[in-house]
Amino acid sequence: MEQKLLHKMFSGEATDKELTQIRQWVNTDNANKKAFYHECALFDALQLNAFQKENHIRKPSVSLWKWVGSVAAAVITLFLLYNIPVFMKKDVQQEIALNTIKVPAGQRVEVTLADGTHIWLNARSEFSYPVSFNGDKREVYLKGEAFFEVAKNKDRKFIVNTGRCEVEVLGTQFNVEAYDENEFSTALIRGSVKVTDKSQPNESVVLEPNNAVSLYNGKLTVTPITDFNPYSWKEGLITFKDINFKDLMKKLEKNFGIRIIVDNHTLDNYACSGKFRTSDGIEQVLRALQQDAHFTFERESGTEIRIQ
Numbered sequence: 001m002e003q004k005l006l007h008k009m010f011s012g013e014a015t016d017k018e019l020t021q022i023r024q025w026v027n028t029d030n031a032n033k034k035a036f037y038h039e040c041a042l043f044d045a046l047q048l049n050a051f052q053k054e055n056h057i058r059k060p061s062v063s064l065w066k067w068v069g070s071v072a073a074a075v076i077t078l079f080l081l082y083n084i085p086v087f088m089k090k091d092v093q094q095e096i097a098l099n100t101i102k103v104p105a106g107q108r109v110e111v112t113l114a115d116g117t118h119i120w121l122n123a124r125s126e127f128s129y130p131v132s133f134n135g136d137k138r139e140v141y142l143k144g145e146a147f148f149e150v151a152k153n154k155d156r157k158f159i160v161n162t163g164r165c166e167v168e169v170l171g172t173q174f175n176v177e178a179y180d181e182n183e184f185s186t187a188l189i190r191g192s193v194k195v196t197d198k199s200q201p202n203e204s205v206v207l208e209p210n211n212a213v214s215l216y217n218g219k220l221t222v223t224p225i226t227d228f229n230p231y232s233w234k235e236g237l238i239t240f241k242d243i244n245f246k247d248l249m250k251k252l253e254k255n256f257g258i259r260i261i262v263d264n265h266t267l268d269n270y271a272c273s274g275k276f277r278t279s280d281g282i283e284q285v286l287r288a289l290q291q292d293a294h295f296t297f298e299r300e301s302g303t304e305i306r307i308q
Contacts, residue, residue: 001025001032006039098128103144105257106278108236113140116151117158120234123255123278124179145177145254147234150191164215168194174207175231179254185214187225195220229275238276238285245270245293249307256282261306264295 001022009022026036101121103109109121114132121127125144138158150158152171160167162178165186172191178184186195188207195213196204197220205213205220213222229239238255240248245267249260255278262268270293276285282305286297297307 001035003039006036098130098141100126100128102126106255106281108234108278113138113151115153115156118149120147122146122233124257142176142178144179145175145233147173147175147231149173164198165220166196166198168196182215182218185212187212187231189228189231232275233278236278238278239274241273242271243273244268245272245289248272252282252285257303258282259304261304263306263308267293267295267307 005018006022009019022036026032101109101111103121103123103125105124107123109125110119111121111127112118113129115138117138119127122145125142125146127144127146128141130139133156136156138153138156139161140159141161143163146160148158148160148169150169150171150173154170158169158171160169160176162176162184163181164178165184167174167176167186169191172193173189174191174193175187175189176185186193186207188209188211190209192206192208194204194206197215203220205222207213207222210225211222212225213220215221227241229241232239233255238252240251243251246262246269249262252258253260272289272293274285274288276288283297283299286305286307290296295307297305299305
């Protein structure tokens with residue numbers, strides 16, 4: 001594959017035809033994947049060097065890091081959506097921007113980090129991580145929802161940072177949901193995690209398997225997990241059991257990035273159960289719910305649905 005064409009893609013100038021050509025080439029064998037990520041690293045380094053020369057500075061500003069990171073994010077997101085695992089190694093400067101993945105509404109993404117940790121990212125999530133882990137900890141950043149299978153490394157603890165809380169692990173399976181600054185929950189499937197409220201560093205909880213912790217009235221509160229269906233989102237499923245209609249609509253809003261206005265308040269506490277594929281789309285879910293709950297709906301705009 002020509003370097004010129006790859007760099008055209010990294011700068012966001014490639015056509016749909018060229019993107020398809022590159023994707024087919026990457027899928028051919030592992031050598032091509034390694035070459036692709038090598039060129040991605042080289043492109044980042046070239047942009048960094050050019051920026052430094054142009055601005056006559058020794059250290060890049062925060063805005064530069066965000067800009068370089070956005071280029072990597074565009075490239076990685078495109079290929080992750082086609083389920084290509086990410087094993088990136090950059091032989092460039094140690095100080096380098098975090099890669100950022102932004103998942104579109106109604107989609108999900110899988111990524112494997114350099115240490116072997118496997119992560120599923122839910123719709124409308126933003127995840128930032130370094131291309132390699134140096135030092136005594138492995139630190140990543142999440143806004144949204146993700147399911148983690150953390151590779152064990154007793155010498156390097158794994159830390160997930162959200163807006164309000166921090167989750168510290170050594171090797172485990174757990175789900176984190178933190179779409180908003182003050183919204184947070186972690187469900188532990190296997191292993192052990194320590195959750196700390198960063199606004200109150202002395203407030204921390206060590207979870208045992210099959211338990212969840214969430215913020216309730218500003219405090220970390222532990223409850224047993226009685227239903228594992230909500231975590232099937234990583235298989236591309238929307239599964240719910242005996243959830244009231246109002247709460248279900250909030251869940252669908254998060255998944256599909258759409259505002260749902262419910263004028264029919266007789267539905268607020270209506271208990272719903274069901275299982276759908278995310279790919280079915282929100283309108284298919286609502287049509288199925290209409291079979292039991294009597295309501296009508298219409299899409300008033302691309303980002304708004306009204307239920308009556």
